[in-house]
Every structure is written in C-alpha cells, then in structure tokens.
Amino acid sequence: MPSSPNISFVLHDVARLLRKRFEQRSRASGLTRAQWQVLAFLSLHEGIHQNKLADLIEIVPITLARLLDKMEARGFIERRPDPVDRRAWLLYLKPRARPLLEIMRGNGQKTRDEAFAGLSSETQQHLLQTLSLIKSNLLAACTQPAVDREKVHG
Secondary structure, eight states, rough: OOOOOOOHHHHHHHHHHHHHHHHHHGGGTOOOOOHHHHHHHHHHSSTEEHHHHHHHOOOOOHHHHHHHHHHHHHEEEEEEEESSTOOOOEEEEEEGGHHHHHHHHHHHHHHHHHHHHHHHHHHHHHHHHHHHHHHHHHHHHTOOOOHHHHHHOO
16 A cells, blocks of 8 residues: 555645745745734734733744834834833834735735645545644643653553
C-alpha cells in the first residue's frame, strides 16, 4: 500500500504557503507579517491592553512592544494610558492605518481565491467546518496533560 501524505504536514505546508503568498502580495506596503497581524487584531479589538494583544497574537510582550514602537513611529497606532492602571497601555488604530486594512483584506481575499480555485463553495464550507472541529478538538486536548499510553501501560 503506498504511503499517503501525513495530514499534519499537509496542513502545515498549506498554512505556510498561504502566509508566503499573502506576504508576496503585501510586500509593497512595507509592513511585516507580524505588523499586518497587529493591524488585523487591533481592527477587531481597539482599546485592548498591550499585554492582552500579545496573548492573542501569541508573542512575548517585549516583542510586541518593539513592533508597536515601529508602528507608532510610522503613525499607524497609538498607545493611550489606561485610566484605571497607570502601568498599562491601551492600543488604538490611527486614521493612517485604515487604508492598509482595506489593502490587507483585499490581499487576503485574492490569496484565498487562489488557494480555493476549483473548490465549490459547499466544499469550502465543509473544509472550514472540518478544520474548525479539528481546532476545537486540539484546543480541548491542550488543556489536558499529554500522556504517552504505551509508556504508561507498557
């Protein structure tokens, strides 16, 4: 029986290629993928605490702080002091970032259109539902300790 590709490797490759293609389309903007990610999350969560954004993006706070410094210097975001906690900063998009969001959304849609060429909308919807279930399963599994059953029982 011929071996089939491991689904984990295929999923990883698809995710990597989606990022690569998006970056190719977005290179002219002068923003890094991490900066695009900050803009995307901020567009959905304006007024978020800086540390909470770091958690959402899954990067360490000091790395996010450096990204934000660069983006603030370019006039894309602003930090405002938290009125409740003087040590904390709340993050907001500046008007200069708004056109970039439209570019990002357009580049994302073009990339998805390329990726899903030849797939019916029903197939795309089924794929999304399947991947969402897999994600939910893994999120639930990650809350439990990993146990190697062979070592425990063998």
